[in-house]
Amino acid sequence: MRKSIGQRSFRIGLAAITLVLISSFVYAATLSNSFEWLGFATASAENNTETVKETTVPPMLTPGVCDTAGPIEVESSTGTAGGTPTAYATLGAAFTAINGGVIHTGVITIDVCGDTSEGATTALLLAGNDAATADYTSITMSPAGGAARTISGATTA
Numbered sequence: 001m002r003k004s005i006g007q008r009s010f011r012i013g014l015a016a017i018t019l020v021l022i023s024s025f026v027y028a029a030t031l032s033n034s035f036e037w038l039g040f041a042t043a044s045a046e047n048n049t050e051t052v053k054e055t056t057v058p059p060m061l062t063p064g065v066c067d068t069a070g071p072i073e074v075e076s077s078t079g080t081a082g083g084t085p086t087a088y089a090t091l092g093a094a095f096t097a098i099n100g101g102v103i104h105t106g107v108i109t110i111d112v113c114g115d116t117s118e119g120a121t122t123a124l125l126l127a128g129n130d131a132a133t134a135d136y137t138s139i140t141m142s143p144a145g146g147a148a149r150t151i152s153g154a155t156t157a
Contacts, residue, residue: 063109066144071114073144074098076136077106090116091151095123101135108136111144118153 062085066073070087072094077083081103088094094110097103126134143149 063140064111064142064144066111066113068113071112071116071149073111073113074104075109075111076104077108079103079105079135082106090118092118092121092123095125098136098139099123099126099134101133105135106137108139110139110141112141112149112151113144115150115152118151120154122153 063075067075067085068087070089072088072091073085074081074088074094074097075083075085079102082105086097086103088097091110091112098108125139
């Protein structure tokens with residue numbers, strides 16, 4: 001039994017319409033992100049969580065630039081103030097903080113941003129490898145702000 005051309009055309013047309021309908025449902029389900037109506041389980045947004053680890057990047061150190069209002073500014077790569085410029089009223093106060101080995105450690109830059117008078121007492125800078133206190137790799141000290149700076153005092157050594 002041979003099928004007529006009309007029957008073949010009808011079947012091809014019916015298959016094409018069926019394909020279009022199925023494609024439309026699948027496309028609509030994709031847009032709504034739900035195949036549940038077809039019996040497929042999909043992951044919900046509540047169950048599909050990712051843990052994002054937040055990392056903080058320390059601010060860039062800017063040696064030679066006065067970022068604070070103090071006449072002496074200390075920047076260090078590590079320590080409790082690592083990455084944050086810290087102002088001190090005197091060079092002696094900065095040395096005391098460095099000697100403590102906690103606030104400023106690692107690579108240290110001291111910017112002299114203004115003139116300062118040390119008074120009658122001065123703190124000495126301890127060696128960086130002194131295990132009991134100071135802990136630094138290197139220290140660089142220079143005037144900042146484009147002007148000559150004066151550190152004065154009536155200290156005796």
